[in-house]
Amino acid sequence: MSSDLSVTHMGECRASGITALEWEDAEVPPAGEAFVYLVRGDSPGCGPGTLGFGAYGVPRVATGSTCPE
DSSP states (O other), X not given: XXXXXXXXXXXXXXXXXXXXXXXXXXXXXXXXXXXXXXXXOEETTTEEOOOOBOGGGOBOOOOSOOOOO
């Protein structure tokens, strides 16, 4: 949930190994909360993509739980 996020904790892995171009999360956040998703691509030739950039152009660092390969 968005209230669990911080600079040192980007949340938990929700899904991995998805080959489709979309994914539907059946879970609904509690009233007054929201889910936030950070998506990272992965390719057999290049490996996992970056998590992009946060404030002031600083690269995001993976924190929280890691998704299984």
